[in-house]
Amino acid sequence: MTFRTTLGTAVVRALAAGGVDRIFGIPGSHTLGLYRALDTARVEHVTARHEQGAGFMADGATRASGRVAACSVICGPGVANVATAIGQAYSDAVPMLVLAGDLSRAERGGRGGHAHELRDQDALLRAVTDRVTRASEPEDVLHALHDALTPRRWGRPGPAVVQVPQDLWDAPVDPPGPDTSVAPARRPLPADPGAVDEAVAMLAAAHRPVIVAGGGAAGAAEDLRTLAERLDAPVLTTLNGKGTIDARHRLHAGIVTQQYGVPHGAAQALLTGADVVLAVATELGPTDFWASRPRLTGRLIHVDVDPVAIGRHLPADVAVAADVATVLAEMAERLPTAHRSSTERAATCRRRILDEAAPLAAPYAPWIAALRRSMPDDACLAVDSTSANYYGATPLFPVHRPRGWLNPSGLGTLGYAVPAAIGAAVATPGRPTVALVGDGGLMFTLTELLVAAERDIPLVTVVWRNGGFGEIARLLEEQGAGPVGCRQRAPDYPALAAAFGCRYAEPQTPAEFAAAVAGGLDASGPTLVVVP
Structure with a gap:
């Protein structure tokens, strides 16, 4: 006699068979069937503080490890919140997986007044990636997982989204066999x-x-x-x-x-x-x-x-x-x-590139050199959209290993560095990881520092303090305007670090900065380092 299982359990088994050993996300009413299956599975769940953070964590984990990482969100607000992270992954060809809740099949159709209902969730997702499945049957979900978890050897990589209706998680399915839930890697198609x-x-x-x-x-x-x-x-x-x-x-x-x-x-x-x-x-x-x-x-x-x-x-x-x-x-x-x-x-x-960069890089040069000295060769640096990256780390920070540099190119979002670094650290345990972010970008995903704290991740977050959106202020001033909307009140950083379970350092010299970063990488739990 064959004992059937639920789709939620089959999905978790497929993730495990496909090499996904953790999923970043936030549970909700439309994904309860998935979370019940996770409760007894060997796939770990990492709870983000915001769906955008969960998406960036999956992005960072995928880039740093070279393996597909996954996140889960509910329909409606969860999908809307993770859309920026999906768009960033699409622009940089990052093949992460998003499991998105959906209304039950009977409630689909739009404008029904249901909880967590978007006017057209499918259209929103198709605006940020080209690999979107809106499942109606269990087989749709399993086939989409098979495609997303099988390494691509042809065509542009990118994020895959599988929308699963609320009533489908508990649908009965035949349990996948140990070697058939996810196929082995596709053979590379031969070149001409x-x-x-x-x-x-x-x-x-x-x-x-x-x-x-x-x-x-x-x-x-x-x-x-x-x-x-x-x-x-x-x-x-x-x-x-x-x-x-x-x-x-x-x-x-x-x-x-x-x-x-x-x-x-x-x-x-x-x-x-x-x-x-x-x-x-x-x-x-x-x-x-x-x-x-x-x-x-x-x-x-x-x-x-x-x-x-x-x-x-x-x-x-x-x-x-x-x-x-x-x-x-x-x-x-x-x-x-x-x-x-x-x-x-x-x-x-190399010399000429550095000479060309030198005038704008000058304020950052001694600090970036100290950052490089404080990090081992195999360390991973996640950077944000900030002037400290544009003019400092981009030209001046040498990278010695593949997958040691995580940068939100393409879409160019703010708030990427901290959650991406957390994802990288979780996916590559033991690898020293640093996030470099401006004080404006930090505020976008600050709450994810709690994830590093509760997991004792020795993440070092370097905050470049320039009073808000420094790069936009510079561009406005170049055009003869004042820094409208760019200047922001700074938080009490020592109190903030204490509230989020972080060690704190505010070095005044590059030498002190290098010591603070090196000490943070050897610590238990995260460290917040704020530089002038």
Whole structure:
């Protein structure tokens, strides 16, 4: 006799089988069937203080670990609150999973006056991501989970949302078998052999090749480094690509991304002087450069798992749509070892990028250098949309490991750093984690510090104090206006830290700052460090 189970239990089993060992979220009346199943499951629940925080935690956990992380929210206000986090994950191609409650099937239709009812929840979700399932039967949910939890080897990664009606959680389903609830990883679809042949021949004949690596190359970092060394080619990274090659590597040339008002000459010169540019796992889009798109005088080879991304912003001479790691490994195996004197080219570009950044980076430089000294090589830094990131950490903070830099590019939301860092710390236990946030952005997700406190996470949150929205104030002043709406009253930070269970430090010098961060990373529980 076969004993059936509920959909809620089947979902939790599917999550566990798919490698999801925790879910970030807030329980509610429309997800009770899921939470009853979690009560007896080996999938841990991490309770956020706001649904947006839960979404950012899942984003940070996914980026830091390279595995799909999940969050759960109720319908209506929960979905509306998490929408910003979904949009951020979509813009940065982060494949997190959102389990969203929904009205019961009989209540669907809109304008029924039901609790937690949105006018059109499905349309809201489809405005922020393209992978949305509105389930009507248990099979819809399980199929959507199967797709979301199976690593993608073709097409653009991104957040998946599964909407589950309130009355469906307790629906009876056949229990999935131990090896069938989630399929093994899809085999990479092979690249066009002709395109790979052409790319290899072009790279072999190149005199001045340059590689541009995006955030999607994090899972192929070793293959990228091997190929760069085989080609003896400088490697530029996008902002989200920081860490795909160790910043101390002789071929690391710096980042192509420069922020508002920073000249873009060094990276542009390296790209213009290249006879072949190999772009890997990057769309080469506006937020990859924060400036006009580069002028290429040579030929462009574009490798990406998403065929739609190839050539979207810059025309590609050779398009290779396939799993990035597979293609890079094949290229490296087929290419002869070259000696192109690229160590000096890369070093020159790095120096010029730092020189260009120096005028706006000056207030931040000693503090960012102290931050780097205080963090181990394998540490993870989550940054927020703040001037301390734009002009400080972006050009000045070297990243030494893949997935060691979490940045809300694309959508560019405020309030990302703290919950993303918590998600990263939970998903990669033992890895030192720091959040860098402005005093304005901190207020967006401040309450999530309680999650770090109740879990004794040694998270260090560095708050750059500039009186509110400092970057917007600067832009307004450049346009001849006053800082309207930008200046805010500062809270009592020592009292705030005590109320949220954090240690507190207010260093006055970079040396004191480094000691405070290092001490926080060795502590039990979170530390709030406020710098002038």
